[in-house]
Amino acid sequence: MGKSKTVLPQNSTDRMLFTFMIVGIPFAAVWLGCVVLPHYHDTINTTVVLHITAAAFIFYNIFHNILLVIRTDASGRTSYLPSVLKPGWRYCAICQVNYPPRSYHCHICDECILKRDHHCKFTGCCIGYHNHRYFLIGILYVFIGAVYGIYYQWDYVYSTINLPVIYFFMTLLAPHFALLFGAISLWGVLVATLHTLGLITLLMVSYLLVMQVKAICLGQTQYEMKHGIHDYNLSLYQNLVDVLGRRWKIAWVSPFINSPLKGDGINFLKANEYELPKDI
Numbered sequence: 236m237g238k239s240k241t242v243l244p245q246n247s248t249d250r251m252l253f254t255f256m257i258v259g260i261p262f263a264a265v266w267l268g269c270v271v272l273p274h275y276h277d278t279i280n281t282t283v284v285l286h287i288t289a290a291a292f293i294f295y296n297i298f299h300n301i302l303l304v305i306r307t308d309a310s311g312r313t314s315y316l317p318s319v320l321k322p323g324w325r326y327c328a329i330c331q332v333n334y335p336p337r338s339y340h341c342h343i344c345d346e347c348i349l350k351r352d353h354h355c356k357f358t359g360c361c362i363g364y365h366n367h368r369y370f371l372i373g374i375l376y377v378f379i380g381a382v383y384g385i386y387y388q389w390d391y392v393y394s395t396i397n398l399p400v401i402y403f404f405m406t407l408l409a410p411h412f413a414l415l416f417g418a419i420s421l422w423g424v425l426v427a428t429l430h431t432l433g434l435i436t437l438l439m440v441s442y443l444l445v446m447q448v449k450a451i452c453l454g455q456t457q458y459e460m461k462h463g464i465h466d467y468n469l470s471l472y473q474n475l476v477d478v479l480g481r482r483w484k485i486a487w488v489s490p491f492i493n494s495p496l497k498g499d500g501i502n503f504l505k506a507n508e509y510e511l512p513k514d515i
């Protein structure tokens with residue numbers, strides 16, 4: 236784990252998206268637990284306990300991974316950076332420091348980030364070498380939570396709206412029209428709107444996850460993927476360890492499982508220097 240910092244989103248778009256996420260995720264959990272679940276079950280039985288345990292596990296992982304994305308210092312400020320410009324390095328005129336390959340300056344965070352992946356507008360900070368693990372596992376759990384929640388409440392939403400399939404989907408797209416025609420109640424509008432928001436969240440996070448998995452499999456950051464840089468593609472195994480750390484097999488269970496990164500975020504092995512798989 237890198238050094239710790241406490242910084243909340245710097246600009247208004249980031250603050251808006253951060254609020255949407257930080258309010259929306261607990262709200263979804265309360266909604267599913269207090270509105271949808273009692274619709275299916277009258278008493279607390281094994282199924283209810285299993286659902287609550289699964290939901291708590293997903294929520295725990297989303298929350299703590301987000302927290303660690305924000306709290307982990309992804310910049311190189313605390314690393315030793317040389318005063319002589321080495322080959323392949325770059326001088327950042329804003330930070331006035333020499334930075335290693337794969338690091339770039341973020342104009343929102345106003346600092347250089349080691350192995351900069353991208354600026355995350357939902358957490359208001361950059362994803363780089365030291366917090367990439369938390370970001371990847373965090374969006375994986377948001378994806379699992381969204382699939383779980385949408386699947387779980389589908390019957391409830393369908394029976395609440397109570398319209399033929401074609402009108403059901405039209406109601407999801409424009410619930411206010413269904414209300415105008417007297418097809419659903421105000422409660423139906425709320426249920427349909429929340430379900431649509433859930434579907435939008437699922438679409439967004441699926442896109443993020445696909446882009447992340449694609450780049451990580453190829454040993455690239457989002458920047459390198461956009462610019463066609465393939466210099467650091469070692470092997471699928473090494474690329475995965477580079478993001479999730481040495482204990483990648485269990486690192487996804489909890490963000491507090493220690494999984495040290497094999498490098499320092501400054502020196503990277505290039506694909507043409509890579510020969511035999513190292514024993515990790």
Ligand SMILES: [Zn+2]
Pocket residue numbers: 327328329330331339340341345346347
């Ligand atoms: Zn900089």
Ligand SMILES: [Zn+2]
Pocket residue numbers: 341342343344345353354355359360361362
């Ligand atoms: Zn940034």
